Amino acid sequence: MNYDILYIPPSGTTQHQQHAWVAYSNNICIGHIHMQMEADKRIKFLDAWVHDEYRRKGIYRRLWDIRWDFIHKGEEYRGYIVYAWCKPMSLPLLLEKGFVEGDSCIYVEKELMNTPPGEQCFVSC
Numbered sequence: 001m002n003y004d005i006l007y008i009p010p011s012g013t014t015q016h017q018q019h020a021w022v023a024y025s026n027n028i029c030i031g032h033i034h035m036q037m038e039a040d041k042r043i044k045f046l047d048a049w050v051h052d053e054y055r056r057k058g059i060y061r062r063l064w065d066i067r068w069d070f071i072h073k074g075e076e077y078r079g080y081i082v083y084a085w086c087k088p089m090s091l092p093l094l095l096e097k098g099f100v101e102g103d104s105c106i107y108v109e110k111e112l113m114n115t116p117p118g119e120q121c122f123v124s125c
């Protein structure tokens with residue numbers, strides 16, 4: 001696999017407090033992960049993604065290890081709590097790395113209606 005990894009520090013503008021690591025090949029992004037700095041010395045790991053055609057080749061694992069090395073460099077993040085919300089595909093690696101499983105989260109959705117609910121009832125009088 002011929003690809004490189006780019007580190008993008010927080011910009012302070014639209015990305016706010018997010019650090020990003022982007023795997024790219026031929027100038028196209030083929031995977032990324034992020035981390036967000038939060039209040040009370042908390043760090044959220046988020047937004048892991050690898051392009052369909054490049055999955056199961058260790059790109060996520062490599063991005064993950066680079067981010068892990070980053071937060072262990074020096075003393076800056078000592079004592080911080082790192083957490084993530086995982087899907088079934090990303091959970092095994094975090095468990096392997098010693099994270100402890102907490103609550104599950106269930107996705108829900110609802111289509112918005114064009115008219116407010118009250119106006120949908122037929123009124124005959």
Ligand SMILES: CC(C)(COP(=O)(O)OP(=O)(O)OC[C@H]1O[C@@H](n2cnc3c(N)ncnc32)[C@H](O)[C@@H]1OP(=O)(O)O)[C@@H](O)C(=O)NCCC(=O)NCCS
Nearest residue numbers: 048049050055056057058059060061086087089090092093
């Ligand atoms: C999850 C995802 C980032 C994994 O990327 P990847 O580059 O294919 O992962 P890797 O090859 O580096 O695998 C690393 C580890 O992740 C886990 N893993 C990856 N794909 C998995 C799958 N389909 N099922 C179960 N575990 C999986 C395994 O523990 C794997 O280690 P192993 O290869 O020693 O078994 C990728 O499948 C993806 O983008 N999925 C859609 C988006 C998503 O679900 N993101 C997570 C948001 S929380």
